[in-house]
Amino acid sequence: MAHPCAPVALAPQTGHLVTATHPGGLVLDTTALAALVSSRSVSAIVASAPNLKLPLYAPVTCLDAADRIRPGIVAHIGRLPAIEPLELTFTDLLRLRHRAPHVALDVAHVIALALPTPTMPGGLAVATVLPELYADYDLNINPIGE
Amino acid sequence: MVYRHPVASKMIKVDEQTHARLIELAAENGTTIGGYVAKLVTAQRTRAEWADIAQQTSDYLHEQFGFVATADEQATAEAWLTRAPRSRSRRRRATS
Numbered sequence: 001m002a003h004p005c006a007p008v009a010l011a012p013q014t015g016h017l018v019t020a021t022h023p024g025g026l027v028l029d030t031t032a033l034a035a036l037v038s039s040r041s042v043s044a045i046v047a048s049a050p051n052l053k054l055p056l057y058a059p060v061t062c063l064d065a066a067d068r069i070r071p072g073i074v075a076h077i078g079r080l081p082a083i084e085p086l087e088l089t090f091t092d093l094l095r096l097r098h099r100a101p102h103v104a105l106d107v108a109h110v111i112a113l114a115l116p117t118p119t120m121p122g123g124l125a126v127a128t129v130l131p132e133l134y135a136d137y138d139l140n141i142n143p144i145g146e
Numbered sequence: 147m148v149y150r151h152p153v154a155s156k157m158i159k160v161d162e163q164t165h166a167r168l169i170e171l172a173a174e175n176g177t178t179i180g181g182y183v184a185k186l187v188t189a190q191r192t193r194a195e196w197a198d199i200a201q202q203t204s205d206y207l208h209e210q211f212g213f214v215a216t217a218d219e220q221a222t223a224e225a226w227l228t229r230a231p232r233s234r235s236r237r238r239r240a241t242s
Contacts, residue, residue, distance in 0.1 A: 026227070043207055044215045044223035050200035052227055053191070076210060082203040142226065 025055040028083065029110045031129035032144055033058055033066035036073060041144055045127070046082050056083045057124065059113060065106040086113065100137065107133050114139045155180075 026049070035042045049056050058077060063085060067074035077083050088109055096108035099115060111134065116123040125140040134141055160168065165179075172182035191199070207213040215223065 037211060040213065040215075040219060041223070041226075043211065043213045044219040045227060047200075047204050047207055047213070047215050048220055048223040049227055050196050050203055052224060053196050054227055076206075080203050080206055081199045142229075144226075 025057055025124060026127045026142060027057045027059065027086075027110055027113050027124050028062065029059075029126055029128045029130075029133070030062040030065040030069070030106045031133070032127045033062055033077060034069040034073060035129055035144070036077065037070060039129075039144070045144070046080060050082045056127075057086045057113070058083050059086045059088065059106065059109045061088055061106040061109040065104070103133075110134070111137050111139065158183075 032042055036046065037043075046056060063074045063077060066077075078085070092109060092112045095115065096105075096112035100108040100111045103111070110126055110128075114124045114126050114134075115137070123140060125142050126134060127142045127144055128134070129144050131141045131143040168179045168182060172179045175182055175185070177185065204214075
């Protein structure tokens, strides 16, 4: 998916990121992305994050799942430069199959991105409307609405 | 890759320790020192770029959804975005 409004060339080949680069960034899961239109809290978070120089990451698997819940939302998110789509890489796939083999692909992708890595020892925090989705995993969770 | 026109390049000076580290990191990332430095700098945004992103995001939310954050909503969102420590999600399991 192209990122037509993004003023920064993040990845020349695709226009979006393969890996998260900012340890303070937040991963928006399917529930957070699907709530963008209906929740003023989520809209305020998206509008405020750039003021704090915090990137918001949207895994492509979550974008697909959110668009199934709210058809058309993915096109809007693609035009919001505050939200950076993250591809599903082969490394992510190996991690999610190893760490979360029995959960839905979008949830497993979030888990794979949020777990600590050598380059991101603290992992990435997850912004979600349903924190219980990640209750069995040792992740940093930022529940939306609290 | 064959360039039809000369590609402008600039030199930068680094100390020996930084140079050695750049060689190792570039090799581990399958690129040259120049390629690795380019990767590092494109991963960061300038203040002006962040300001553009903030403006474009606010404009789009307003145009498409009529959303304009109130001062309270913005303060709440910024507090939420910066709050620490964030909760860990793992449940405590009973031990037998």
